[in-house]
Structure formats: C-alpha cells, structure tokens
Amino acid sequence: MAAAPAHAAAAASSPSRRLSSFAPQQRGHAQRCPFSPSLPNPLRQPCHHVAPSALDPSSSSRRLVPVYSSSAAQNPILWHLQQCQQQQLQGERAAEGGHGGRIEWNEDDKLREECGVVGILGDPQASRLCSLGLHALQHRGQEGAGIVSCDQGKLKSVTGLGLVSEVFGSDPSRLDSLTGDSAIGHVRYSTAGAASSPHNVQPFLAGYRFGHVAVAHNGNLVNYSVLRARLEESGSIFNTSSDTEVVLHLIAISKTRPFVARVVEACEQLEGAYSLLFLTSDKLIAVRDPYGFRPLVMGRRRANGAVVFASETCALDLIDADYEREVNPGELLVVDANGKVSSLCLMPHRDRQACVFEHIYFALPNSVVFGRPVHRERYNFGATLATESPVPGGADVVIPVPDSGFFAALGYAEKSGLPFQQGLIRSHYVGRTFIQPSQEIRDLGVRLKLAPVRGILEGKRVVVVDDSIVRGTTSSKIVRLIRDAGAKEVHMRIASPPIVGSCYYGVDTPRSEELISNRMDVEGVCREIGSDSLAFLSLDSLKVSLGEEAPTYCHACFTQNYPVPPKENEVARAVL
Ligand code: SF4
Numbered sequence: 001m002a003a004a005p006a007h008a009a010a011a012a013s014s015p016s017r018r019l020s021s022f023a024p025q026q027r028g029h030a031q032r033c034p035f036s037p038s039l040p041n042p043l044r045q046p047c048h049h050v051a052p053s054a055l056d057p058s059s060s061s062r063r064l065v066p067v068y069s070s071s072a073a074q075n076p077i078l079w080h081l082q083q084c085q086q087q088q089l090q091g092e093r094a095a096e097g098g099h100g101g102r103i104e105w106n107e108d109d110k111l112r113e114e115c116g117v118v119g120i121l122g123d124p125q126a127s128r129l130c131s132l133g134l135h136a137l138q139h140r141g142q143e144g145a146g147i148v149s150c151d152q153g154k155l156k157s158v159t160g161l162g163l164v165s166e167v168f169g170s171d172p173s174r175l176d177s178l179t180g181d182s183a184i185g186h187v188r189y190s191t192a193g194a195a196s197s198p199h200n201v202q203p204f205l206a207g208y209r210f211g212h213v214a215v216a217h218n219g220n221l222v223n224y225s226v227l228r229a230r231l232e233e234s235g236s237i238f239n240t241s242s243d244t245e246v247v248l249h250l251i252a253i254s255k256t257r258p259f260v261a262r263v264v265e266a267c268e269q270l271e272g273a274y275s276l277l278f279l280t281s282d283k284l285i286a287v288r289d290p291y292g293f294r295p296l297v298m299g300r301r302r303a304n305g306a307v308v309f310a311s312e313t314c315a316l317d318l319i320d321a322d323y324e325r326e327v328n329p330g331e332l333l334v335v336d337a338n339g340k341v342s343s344l345c346l347m348p349h350r351d352r353q354a355c356v357f358e359h360i361y362f363a364l365p366n367s368v369v370f371g372r373p374v375h376r377e378r379y380n381f382g383a384t385l386a387t388e389s390p391v392p393g394g395a396d397v398v399i400p401v402p403d404s405g406f407f408a409a410l411g412y413a414e415k416s417g418l419p420f421q422q423g424l425i426r427s428h429y430v431g432r433t434f435i436q437p438s439q440e441i442r443d444l445g446v447r448l449k450l451a452p453v454r455g456i457l458e459g460k461r462v463v464v465v466d467d468s469i470v471r472g473t474t475s476s477k478i479v480r481l482i483r484d485a486g487a488k489e490v491h492m493r494i495a496s497p498p499i500v501g502s503c504y505y506g507v508d509t510p511r512s513e514e515l516i517s518n519r520m521d522v523e524g525v526c527r528e529i530g531s532d533s534l535a536f537l538s539l540d541s542l543k544v545s546l547g548e549e550a551p552t553y554c555h556a557c558f559t560q561n562y563p564v565p566p567k568e569n570e571v572a573r574a575v576l
Contacts, residue, residue, distance in 0.1 A: 109474035110404070110467075111357060111499070111507050111557075115202075115218040116140030117296070118315055119184040119277040121284040122306035122339045127178035129301075130185040133308070133315035134164045139364060140218075140311060141187035144201035148214035151180030153281035155212045159201040181306075182284055184277045186216035189508065199240045203279070208252040210259065213280050217244040218311055219273030219294045220506040222566045227269065247276065260334055260344070263287065267332070267346055271564055273355075273505035275327070277309055284309070284335040290350035291563055292329025293505040293554060295358055295369045298341075299323045307335045312367040326371060329354075352552040353563040356542070357507065360496045361404050361467045375407045380545045381495040381537055382411025382465060389535030390416060391463055391491045397456065399423030401466040401478060408495035409465035418463065423456040423482070446477040458486030468496045469525065469536075470509070472516035476529040483530075492531040497539045498522065501560035509557065 116137030120126045127149040134145055145167045146159030158174045160167035164187060168175050186202035203216040221227070224243035227250070232238070236249045250266035251259075263278060263285060273293035278285040286309045288296045299308045299321035308321040316323055327333055329352045332344040354370045355362070365375035385408070398418045400409030403426060413420035427449055462482055469475050475492065482490050498517030502509040512518050516525050517536075526534035539558055543550035556562045 109470045109472070110361060111470060111503065111509050114141060114189045114220070114506050114508055115216075116187045116311040116315075117184065117216040117218050117275060117277050117309070118186075118311070119182075119216070119279065119284050119286065119309040120301075120306055120319075121182040121335045121337075123301060123304060124181050126181050126183040126306075127175055127185075129306075129308075129319045130183040131164060131168045131175060132318050133310055134185045134187050136315040136318040136364075137187055137311055138164055140362065141189035144188045144198070145186065146201050146203055146216075147175075147178055147183055147185040148203045148205050148216075148279055149178035149180040149183040150279055150281060154180075155205055155214055155279065155281070156180070157203065157205045157214065159198065159203070161198055161201060182279060184214055184216045184279045184284070197241070200242050202242070202244060203277075204240070204242075204244060204248060206248045206252070208248075210257075211281055213248065213251065213259075213278055215244060215247060215279075216277045217242075217247070218275045218296075218506060219289065220504060221246065221270050221274065222272035222504050222564055223270070224272075226567050246270075247274075259283070260285065260332070264332060264344060264346060271567070275311065282337045285332065286327050286335075287332045287346070288327045288329055290330035290346055290348065291353040291554070292370075293353060293355050295354070295363070296327040297323060297368075298325055298327055298333065305339060307339055307341060309333075312363050312369060314364045314367040317366070323368060353554040354552060355505065355507070356546070356553040356555055357468075357496075357503075357557065362507075365407055377545070378407035378467070378495065379411035381542065382408030382413075382493075383415040384411075384541045384545050385465075385493050385495055385535065385537045386412040386415035388538060388541050389493060391461065391533060394461065395463045395489070395491060396460040397421050397423065398463045398465060399456070401464060402426040402450070404467045405465045405495070408467060412463065412465050412493060412495075416463075421453075421456045423453050423462065423464075424478070425451045425453060427451065446474060446481065450478065450481060452481050452485035454485045457482055460487055461489040461491070462487045463491045463493055464531075465493045465495060467494070468499060469494055469516060469529075470499060471514055472525060472529055475531075479530045489532045490530075491533045492526075492529065492535075494534070494536045496537055497542060497555075497558040498525070498536050499557050501557050501562075503557050504562065504566040505554065505556075505564070507557075512560075 116134065118130050118133035118137065120129050123129055127147050130147050142163055144159065144161050145164045146157065148155055148157045156178055158178055184203050188202060203214040205212065205214045221243040224246055227246045228238065231246065231249045238245055247266055247270065250269055251262045254262040254265045256262055256265050259280060267287055270289065272289065274287065274289045275294040275296040276287045284307065286296060286298065295311055297310055297313055297316065299316040300306065301308060301319065301321045303320060308316055308319065309327070310316055313323050330346045330349055332346060334342045334344070358369045359372065359374055359377040360381070363369045363374045365378060367374050395418055398409050398413035398416065398420050399422065400406045402424055410420055464478065464482065466475065479490050479492065499515050500512070500518045502512050516528065520528065522534060522536065539555060546553055554563055
C-alpha cells in the first residue's frame with residue numbers, strides 16, 4: 001500500500017478532518033499573500049495564497065488551515081514557500097500534461113476513468129456496432145480507440161490515437177476492413193508519458209502457439225510490476241508499457257489446455273481491477289475480477305440475438321441491445337461461435353468491491369451500473385446532501401456544475417425546496433487541446449467551458465452543486481466566475497465525500513499529496529476555493545444512500561482503506 005504521508009494520517013485522525021462541512025463566520029479573506037514582495041518566490045510571479053496568520057491573527061485559524069506540516073502552520077514564511085512549491089508542482093504537471101508540453105483544456109480537475117470496452121458476437125455488422133458502442137463510451141477514454149474483428153477465423157485490427165470519430169470516422173476504409181460477425185473494441189484515457197504511444201492503444205492482438213488472441217481491458221493490475229519482472233526474468237519481451245500485455249504473456253506461457261483454461265489460469269494470477277474481453281478465432285470471452293471493481297454488462301441485440309458486452313448499458317441502448325445482466329464479479333463468460341453462453345468461476349471468491357465513483361461521476365446518467373440506475377443514485381446523493389448540509393441563513397437558487405453535477409443538484413433543489421436553475425452553461429464545442437504556455441491564459445480556460453448566466457446569478461445567494469473536488473483548481477475558478485457574475489453569496493455543495501487517497505484500480509488520480517482534501521481539512525478547502533461555505537456528502541450518508549449494498553462498494557479514495565493493497569506505490573498506476 002502507498003505510505004500515507006504523516007500529515008495526512010494526522011489530518012485523518014483529527015476532529016476537524018471528520019467534519020464534512022464548513023461555513024466561515026466572516027467573509028472577505030485576504031486574497032493576496034502579504035509576503036510575496038519580500039520572499040524568494042519559486043514561481044517568480046505573484047502568489048495568491050492566504051497565509052495562516054493573515055486569515056485571522058486572533059483566532060485558532062492556524063490550526064485549521066492547511067494541515068501540510070505543523071512547522072509550516074506555525075511559520076507563515078515557510079508555509080508560503082510550501083504553497084508556492086505546491087503551485088509550481090501543479091503547474092509543472094499541467095504543463096507536462098503527458099502530451100509533449102501541450103496544455104489540455106480538459107483538465108477539469110476530475111478523476112478520470114481510464115477505459116471502456118465493447119464486445120459483440122453474432123452480427124454481420126459487428127465492427128460497426130462496436131464503433132457505435134465505443135462512441136457511447138467515449139466519456140471513459142478519449143486518447144485512443146481500437147477494434148479487432150474476426151472473419152472466418154482471422155483476426156483483423158485497427159487502432160489509433162484520438163476520439164472514436166477521429167480513428168474510424170475520418171477514413172471509412174478502416175471500418176470496411178474489419179469484416180466478420182464478432183469484434184471487441186476499446187477506448188482509453190492515459191496518464192503522462194504514454195498517451196502519445198500508439199503501441200499502448202487497445203485491443204492488443206498477439207499470436208501464441210495455438211493461434212491468435214485479442215484483448216481489451218478496463219481496470220488496473222496492482223501486481224503488474226511484480227508479474228512483469230517475473231516474466232522478463234524468464235525471457236518475455238514486452239512491446240508496450242501497459243499492464244494488459246502481462247495478461248497475454250501469462251496466457252501464452254500457460255501449459256494448460258484448452259484456451260479458456262489458460263485464461264482462467266492467467267486471471268487467477270492477477271490482482272487488482274480487471275474487466276476483460278478476449279476475442280479468438282471462435283470465441284468471445286468476458287471476465288470480471290473477483291472484487292468487481294469496474295463494471296461489465298451483457299445484453300442481446302433485439303434484431304438477431306447477438307451477444308453484446310459493454311462497460312455501461314448506454315452502449316447497449318445505442319445499438320438496440322437489451323440489458324440482460326452484469327458479468328458477476330469473479331465470473332468468466334464464454335460465448336461460442338453459435339452464440340451459446342457458458343459461465344465459469346474464478347477462484348478464490350471475494351466480496352464485491354464495486355467502484356462507488358461510477359455512481360458519483362464516471363458513468364453516464366442514462367446507464368445502469370452495478371444494477372442501479374446512475375441518475376437515481378446521483379439524485380439521492382444530492383437530496384441527502386440537502387438534508388445534511390443546508391445553507392445557513394438560506395439561499396435563493398441551486399445550480400449544478402454541468403454536466404456531472406446535474407442530477408445531484410436536482411436532488412438538492414427538490415429536497416431543500418429551492419428553485420433549480422441552469423446558472424452555468426457548458427460549451428460542448430471546446431477543442432480538447434490548445435497550446436497555451438501562459439498560466440494566466442490557461443486560467444481563462446474555464447470560461448471557454450463554462451459561461452455564467454448573469455440573469456440567474458446576479459444578487460442571489462447561490463448553492464452550487466458539483467460531484468467531487470480533486471485538486472480544487474477548477475472549483476476556485478467556478479466560484480470566482482459566479483461571483484464575477486454578480487452573485488451575493490456562493491455556497492459549494494459536493495455530492496461525495498472528500499477525496500484523500502489515490503486510486504489503484506483503473507482510475508487516473510493525482511498523487512495523494514496533490515489532492516486538496518488530503519492536504520487540508522474542509523475549512524481549509526473552503527478558504528482555498530473562496531466559497532462562503534462548503535460541505536461534502538459525508539461517508540456515512542453515502543453508505544446510507546447505498547443501503548444494504550454499501551459494504552459491497554469500494555470507498556478507498558475517501559478512506560485510504562484499500563481492498564487490494566497496491567504492491568508498488570507509483571508503478572501500480574500503470575496505464576491501460
Ligand atoms: S479507490 Fe475510489 S475511484 Fe478507485 S475503485 Fe475505489 S472508489 Fe473507485
């Protein structure tokens with residue numbers, strides 16, 4: 001398991017950490033660092049941090065602001081320098097972006113699902129249906145897309161960097177070449193360093209002693225480095241930096257027969273999160289890890305009964321397939337050439353640990369994930385938040401941060417009896433990548449995506465509902481945007497608990513120390529983003545909302561209690 005920083009452990013156990021809401025008694029914090037003119041500033045540009053003593057010299061605020069280091073909390077100069085270094089770190093990561101120095105406008109400060117998968121067997125239009133399914137799952141990965149089809153026992157592959165429409169829409173001959181009645185497809189998002197590598201785009205297609213196999217993977221293996229080192233020691237050569245390749249090697253070196261037994265043997269050596277689709281000359285296989293971290297559903301096309309697998313039901317809807325059931329945690333489903341489905345179990349059995357963030361943010365609201373409609377879960381989280389954290393003194397209007405905060409805001413508004421309004425408009429036409437080297441111009445980026453509706457916000461006490469806060473960078477821009485549009489007060493309400501830990505199961509998260517709620521308590525976050533009050537949905541309320549299924553969900557990014565401890569700290573965040 002990744003070692004939790006000492007300050008994080010202290011913060012987690014402190015009474016203030018356990019609070020999930022904060023409303024400062026007075027507004028009007030100083031927004032400029034009083035020390036910047038006289039201090040060596042690593043950024044060589046004005047600093048906007050608020051030093052602990054500047055907030056309220058007479059009060060206990062030093063105890064409340066960033067729990068970054070106790071000595072820094074007592075020493076404003078040291079504190080300032082640490083904040084500047086933190087800002088510099090964030091700036092460097094943003095500037096790197098893992099894309100050769102390009103700046104990504106879509107840095108909207110969210111956790112990112114890393115992949116989506118689709119598979120189909122029994123339809124002569126398999127690859128075209130697959131591409132439509134991938135369109136529906138585009139929110140799960142925008143860096144690369146690929147499809148492998150099977151025609152009369154021969155596997156054919158097309159993969160490329162970019163959106164599904166860029167890979168398959170720009171050149172119709174690509175889909176034309178993917179003939180056959182079975183296919184698997186994949187969309188991926190990647191972290192730094194690997195996005196630009198076409199080698200990492202899935203599905204992977206490989207030959208072994210008894211034929212060819214293609215694989216598409218959603219998830220992340222926590223024992224990837226251990227397995228890879230073992231395989232390399234015995235002579236395996238790797239083409240990619242993806243953990244998925246390990247699975248192919250394990251299948252290739254397995255001594256068991258038939259192929260399905262090889263897959264079982266390989267999967268039983270994997271630890272972590274995997275929803276996998278395999279395509280061979282005569283079979284489609286779907287496997288979900290014993291904890292069931294990532295979703296995987298099965299359906300059938302109404303027109304011809306073709307079997308379809310997908311990460312979310314929204315992909316089934318698009319291609320006229322009826323949802324049949326989930327692939328159960330630890331289950332392996334084999335579909336033969338005639339469409340007959342058989343089920344096998346991986347050993348050992350585990351208690352399910354489904355990713356609760358699928359309900360909070362990742363999945364589309366029109367999907368059913370882990371057997372629950374996503375829009376209903378989000379609505380309930382928002383309604384619970386309204387009961388748990390009303391705005392002291394009342395508010396005039398509830399607005400969502402579009403699009404992911406929509407249903408939670410609706411739930412909040414209806415429960416609190418406040419009007420629901422679309423106070424921020426999201427532009428759907430912002431390109432994914434701009435080259436903008438200046439921080440000042442990058443800061444304007446949020447306005448490209450979100451435009452405030454002055455007529456709704458002016459003179460109002462506004463409740464803004466978002467799904468989560470990761471680094472806090474976008475939240476502060478949104479608060480500023482709403483204030484600039486004339487709002488009298490801005491109260492942030494977050495429909496999930498504070499994120500304090502990185503994810504090791506297939507979600508791209510910043511390092512723990514970059515997560516704002518890991519660095520500071522709710523009061524500190526409230527000051528940092530500049531809102532009049534801030535409240536998160538408490539973990540207890542989240543669990544109540546999930547009902548008796550609550551123990552079957554992973555909450556590790558809120559608690560740092562990892563159901564499968566990572567075997568290596570950073571290497572385990574390998575890219576899919
Ligand atoms: S750590 Fe968080 S994001 Fe990762 S699987 Fe668990 S709940 Fe999901």
